[in-house]
Amino acid sequence: MSPGIESAAHPKGCCAAVYGSDLVALLLGGAYHPGGSGLTRRLAARLAPASGEHVLDVASGRGASALLLATEYGCTVTGVDLAGPNVAAATHTARSAGLADRVLFRQGDAERLPIGPASADVVICECAFCTFPDKPTAAGELARVLVPGGRLGVSDVTAVPDQLPPELTGLGAWIACVADARPLDEYAALLASAGLTVTHTERHDGAVTAMIDQIEARLTVVRLTAGQRAESLGLDFARAPAVLAAARAAVADGVLGYAILTATKPAVGPR
Numbered sequence: 001m002s003p004g005i006e007s008a009a010h011p012k013g014c015c016a017a018v019y020g021s022d023l024v025a026l027l028l029g030g031a032y033h034p035g036g037s038g039l040t041r042r043l044a045a046r047l048a049p050a051s052g053e054h055v056l057d058v059a060s061g062r063g064a065s066a067l068l069l070a071t072e073y074g075c076t077v078t079g080v081d082l083a084g085p086n087v088a089a090a091t092h093t094a095r096s097a098g099l100a101d102r103v104l105f106r107q108g109d110a111e112r113l114p115i116g117p118a119s120a121d122v123v124i125c126e127c128a129f130c131t132f133p134d135k136p137t138a139a140g141e142l143a144r145v146l147v148p149g150g151r152l153g154v155s156d157v158t159a160v161p162d163q164l165p166p167e168l169t170g171l172g173a174w175i176a177c178v179a180d181a182r183p184l185d186e187y188a189a190l191l192a193s194a195g196l197t198v199t200h201t202e203r204h205d206g207a208v209t210a211m212i213d214q215i216e217a218r219l220t221v222v223r224l225t226a227g228q229r230a231e232s233l234g235l236d237f238a239r240a241p242a243v244l245a246a247a248r249a250a251v252a253d254g255v256l257g258y259a260i261l262t263a264t265k266p267a268v269g270p271r
Contacts, residue, residue, distance in 0.1 A: 033127030034207035059128030063090025
């Protein structure tokens with residue numbers, strides 16, 4: 001969520017670089033997705049990971065959700081993130097929390113997960129699927145690593161692509177999880193094409209507005225306390241208000257939103 005950044009050549013690598021930077025932590029705090037830990041708990045409640053089950057957190061960021069799940073559900077968690085700084089920070093936090101024996105973080109690509117087939121009872125992926133350039137391959141990877149009968153939970157930005165305003169297109173908007181976001185039914189179709197059975201969907205569009213409010217408030221603080229540092233990391237303070245205003249209007253118009261989906265892998269079948 002960093003309006004104004006337009007510098008990298010490849011969206012996936014750029015997303016990893018930005019989300020591994022201190023800039024995102026400055027703007028978003030501990031949770032890197034709309035709804036924060038509250039929406040993570042709602043998603044987890046539908047998946048109900050049991051003590052001793054293995055949970056895979058794809059695009060785990062700095063580990064907030066992985067640590068929450070291990071603490072509140074007693075499961076073991078592997079977090080995979082493309083950004084090395086995120087993996088290092090999450091590993092440090094897990095060790096500091098005394099959870100290093102149950103929470104492990106690895107660097108890896110969601111389109112080539114460094115996890116064996118049928119190795120996770122539960123997979124979660126929060127506000128990241130929309131940034132994966134090859135979504136069918138990513139969906140296939142989510143299905144591959146689930147055990148038969150395993151559960152998947154996805155939360156993500158939704159969008160009507162051909163109705164997005166110009167401020168919400170291009171690489172900066174891609175990093176902000178907007179430019180390649182899809183309608184909710186398209187996400188469900190991608191998961192179904194990967195052999196999963198979608199079991200539940202629900203919308204949380206207000207979570208995007210709440211995150212915009214948070215970013216606007218933090219922008220003021222960041223400008224006053226760390227403006228030069230933020231600009232050196234790529235934040236364009238002059239452009240940010242227009243991007244955030246466009247995002248707020250898009251939510252109000254039903255063009256932009258947020259949703260959670262759950263799915264299961266058939267107990268028997270080709271995968």
